[in-house]
Amino acid sequence: MIKGDYKKSRIGRFSSLTLVALFVAGLLAACGDNTAAPTTGATTATTAAAVATTAAAGATSAAATTAATGATSAAATTAAGATSAAATTAAGATSAAATTAAGATSAAATTAASGTATTAAASGTGATLTLPANCSNVQLQYWNGFTGPDGPFMGQLVDAFNKANSGKITVKMTSQADYDTQLTTAAASDTLPDIIIVNEDVVASFAFNNIIRPIDPIVQQLGYTASDFPKIAWDNGMVAGKRYTLPLSMVPMTMYYNNDLLKAAGISAAPATDADFQKAAAAMTKGGNHGFEITSGFPVQQIFQQLLHQFGGSEFNADVTQATWNSDAGVKAMQWMLDAQKKYAEPALEVDADLNAFKAGSAGMIWNGIWQTTNVTGSAVSFDGKATATPQIGPQPGTWAGMASLGLPVHKKGNDACKDAAAGMLMKYIVDNSLTWAKAGNVPAYNKVRNSADIAALHPQAELAKAVENPIFPPSVPGIGDAFGPLSDAVTALMTGKATDVKKALDDAAAKSNQTLAANKAKYGDAPKS
Amino acid sequence: MAKTIQEREQTGEAVASVNTRRRFNFTPYLFILPHLIFFAIFVGYPFVSGLVYSTFQYNFLTPENNTFVGLNNYTNLFNTKSREFDLFWNSLGNTGIFMLYSVPALVIIPLLLAVLLNTKLPGRNIFRAIIFAPWVLSVSVISLLWFWIFQSNGGLVNVYAKALGIFGEDGPPRWLSTLPAAWIAITVATVWWTMGFNMIILLAALQDIPEQLYEAATIDGANTLQKFFRITLPLLQSVLVFVITITIIASFNLFGQSLFMTNNGPSRGTEPVMYRIYDEGFNRNAQGSAAAMSFVVALIMILVSYLNFRIFRKRDTSY
Structure with missing residues (x-):
């Protein structure tokens, strides 16, 4: 009697639960996969006691929202092992190199930055790029993947640049993990910043995917030519006959x-x-x-x-x-x-x-x-x-070697001439003063900086200055x-x-x-x- | 005093008028509306748009280049000469292997634990909490933890294995860079991580089994094993079907453990199908092909779940 009743009610209820679970399974699979596959969409979203029906609501929304981020951040963190090591490896990695110098840097860097302001002016072989007269208070967004100890070194360059152009240009630097995915999603929603760091293996992919645009006129105005960089580094920025990026540093x-x-x-x-x-x-x-x-x-x-x-x-x-x-x-x-x-x-x-x-x-x-x-x-x-x-x-x-280059992103609504000029000025400032950046564990691409006496005092950058004259990069396709x-x-x-x-x-x-x-x-x- | 419809039916009074008033009632639909909205946004829309994407060469970054390719993305998956064929079926096979390793372990171990912790063991609540605790951790945490335990240079497993001489002259295998050792590492991590969840479900079901049945069995002279196989297992069957079904689904969704612990290696040897779909869609920017893969995988999952359900239903009727 007890057994009979028990079986009837329990088994009936649980088999209907199972049916619901089965249905949820199918839907989860379908929708979860579309949005990049949650690690354990079903398990993580379900709460212990309320089993099947809540799983539908909980799990599916989790699948949609967390899947993408969970997955991609995962990709980023392990990039050191991945083949497309590019952004994160270089970032997290180069950063590692910074710690020893960290204590002494703030003083050293600021002096270096202000000291090299003169170098910057002197190094321009062609016409220098200045802000058009009608531009005032230009706000510039600068994105990179330097989330490690290397970030502050780049930050010092940006601060010094802001100081030198105070009242005219304000650069806001944003360093983010999972950098390539951030750029891709920003490109999809047309919210890309004004200047970005691009890694050597994605220059062409970014160019073909409407993330970066040709910058031949700007680089010409800045006065850089092929003889200023190792040939392979300079050519890395060329895609289908146009220049998309300017080399900054190599690892x-x-x-x-x-x-x-x-x-x-x-x-x-x-x-x-x-x-x-x-x-x-x-x-x-x-x-x-x-x-x-x-x-x-x-x-x-x-x-x-x-x-x-x-x-x-x-x-x-x-x-x-x-x-x-x-x-x-x-x-x-x-x-x-x-x-x-x-x-x-x-x-x-x-x-x-x-x-x-x-x-x-x-x-x-x-x-x-x-x-x-x-x-x-x-x-x-x-x-x-x-x-x-x-x-x-x-x-x-x-x-x-890996390489970080500077590039200008695509804006589907049109580009701002003031921001482009300011971005060009920032580019030149960073490249010309890449000695500060070198202290974060990078070898500058710019010959003038790389072959300077200051680099000879940095180790192991000095020993590796020669090695990056023949870097091995993937073809720009x-x-x-x-x-x-x-x-x-x-x-x-x-x-x-x-x-x-x-x-x-x-x-x-x-x-x-x-x-x-x-x-x-x-x-x-x-x-x-x- | 108001009477229920059943009572009115029994007495034959005014049933007809009640039935006519029940022509169509919006109330139940209003109750499911909040869920329906989210269902439509997060399941319905992605499902349909995914189906559309899967018939295109689709890249959301270059919408001007998207072209309709019909069933090409699907036929590619079954064409041995295509680029996707090897990658897709290799990863699907890997996910299958992982299921074979993990599902039995994730059903049997939690079942035994649940039975054990359903007894009047001193401190059983503490044990329940300890076993359930890893489940609240994120995949990155548990993967990193087990990465360090299994790594070859000074990893906990290898240090003890060497000290105890378990693996003989050759030493322990490379848990993270050779097969099948990598699957063992991933499976152990996953079992440790998720067994608490299955245990809790089974424990709840165990507590629902009436004590009288065991008492009656004891009077009839049944021993512990007989009670387990004649009372516990049959009465747990429908919950077990549910546990097996969700465990299969969870195993199918393998993603983070292999990415963090083995970086999907060696040579894509532990690359799960979910990573393949992610890579296809977001690293290669081939969302059409990724959507097609998703639907093939979804169909396979529905089929597996259905078979699982059918097999256990059949056995159910024999009681």
């Missing part, structure tokens, strides 16, 4: 070495050639220590690119229709990495394991971005950790980051031992990438439409 691949281990192995100087590198790595690999540590995630794709170029290869052919990393140079580069891993490193390490091993004092040398300087050298470690340029392994010079995906997968597969045939893995990756290149070409065409 190159850097070698960190444990000087105590090196000395104990009887070697007095950091290796700069392949032979010296092998010798040093072999000498330091003993008793639980590893002469060289290399991961299977970030930055192995970047190391591969660097070696590929050093052995005379290239990632793509000249018109960027074919991936060419499966060349002999590519096989050589990959083989070098596998040999080094086998001889000196631990197998199949995950992202950041190289840094952790180095900090623990058990790794002789690692290659990572310059932004790790304050993390693994100086007072951050209990040994003599040093940073310098990576050794040249192949016959050609070449160093992987839209969607190029996506074409690197198969390469990243292949290099990781080889480094983890999942794949063993180097040539075949690189061939397969190239074939996949060719599909993406063709799809991108069909999607974007040859030149931005607007």
Whole structure:
């Protein structure tokens, strides 16, 4: 009797609940996916007791609103490991480099800023850009992704600029995480700021997606020419024959070495050639220590690119229709990495394991971005950790690097001549005074600053000033980051031992990438439409 | 004193007049209106617009280039030569693998915990709270936590495993950069994170089972195991169906754990289908293709949920 009644009511109610849940499931799937897939849309939104019906209301709104942000912020935070490291890596990373200098900077930077005001005036080779007479009290929005300790360095430049132009121009700087997504959403709603930082791998994508616009006349007026910057850095801003960005600073691949281990192995100087590198790595690999540590995630794709170029290869052919990393140079580069891993490193390490091993004092040398300087050298470690340029392994010079450039965003309602002039003036001010910015752990792109005596006093920027003369950047075509995906997968597969045939893995990756290149070409065409 | 309709029917008085007054009543519709509005905005509209996007080569940044492509975005997903084919089915397969790992664990472990914590264990409320606690954390927090526990250099798991010599000469696997170790790491993190929620639901259902049934079984001489399989499980069945259904859905929505812990690696080996859709839509700016993927995944999810429901319904009728 009791059992019968019980079953009837309970099971009836719960099966109807299940039906509702099933329905919610379908709808959640449908709507959640459209808005970029909540991590656990169903679970997080539901509250413990009220099970099915409230889930419909709670979960769906959560799916719509939090999905996008949750997902994208996730993407941003892990960018260090991602292939399109660009914005956040450079940002969060370069920032890291700033801490040691942080104490002394405010004084140093302000003097530097005011001191270089004269340099700025003197450096202009062409006509200087000034504010048109009818402009007054121009309000300028400046966005970047410098959310780490590097932000304040850029802030000092902006403050000094505001001071120098007080009453005429006021720049408001906004540093935000998840920077590329912020720009994309602002572009969709036509609320882009007046001047932005653009990273080297998205220049073309931004140009083709109506985020940045050509700035040839402004750069001409500012007086910059090709001879003021490393050629590759200068060309990175060109898309379909027009200039979209002005190079500011680079963050190159850097070698960190444990000087105590090196000395104990009887070697007095950091290796700069392949032979010296092998010798040093072999000498330091003993008793639980590893002469060289290399991961299977970030930055192995970047190391591969660097070696590929050093052995005379290239990632793509000249018109960027074919991936060419499966060349002999590519096989050589990959083989070098596998040999080094086998001889000196631990197998199949995950992202950041190289840094952790180095900090623990058990790794002789690692290659990572310059932004790790304050993390693994100086007072951050209990040994003599040093940073310098990576050794040249192949016959050609070449160093992987990220780059921050300045660009002007698209405004669908039309551009303001006053704001454009003010943005041009700010551009020039930042580039000419990039010494302050260099102190945050960046290598200035502008030759005049990079080759100055002031940079020679900054370490490791001084050691890396030469390396960024031959930076390795992706070609300036839209969607190029996506074409690197198969390469990243292949290099990781080889480094983890999942794949063993180097040539075949690189061939397969190239074939996949060719599909993406063709799809991108069909999607974007040859030149931005607007 | 007013009589109910049933009472009037029984006595045969004035029922007809009541029925005529009940022709159409707006009141229930007014009650669901607030929900209906949100439903229309956040489910109805995105559903329809998603369906429209999926038939376009769609990029919201360059609306002037959007072109109608019919079912191309869908056929691409089934064309072995297309760019999307490998990526999509690889990620869908990964999500399937994760479901196989996580769903059984997320049903069995919470069930056992619920049964355990339904006894008169001293301090059971504290244990309930402890087990439920991780569920309130965000995915980034739990992923970072388990990233550090599983990482190879000084991670908690490896330090203990090495000290105890569990993995022998080769040492422990690379939890975050090799397969299938990466799935184990992700599954352990997920189970720890969400098992408390399932446990609470099952616990509530357990408390609804009348004590008399167990008393009667005890008198009949049934042991604990018999009571569990003959009383507890059958009476929990409909709640279990619900728990399994929402766990499958939650597992299908895997996104953050693999992104944070393994960065979807090695070589997209743990890239879930939800990340693929996100990447397609927001990194590649191919929202049409992403919408098509969403609908394919939604259909698969509806099918899986339906099958799950059917299978358990059939067994239900055998009692």
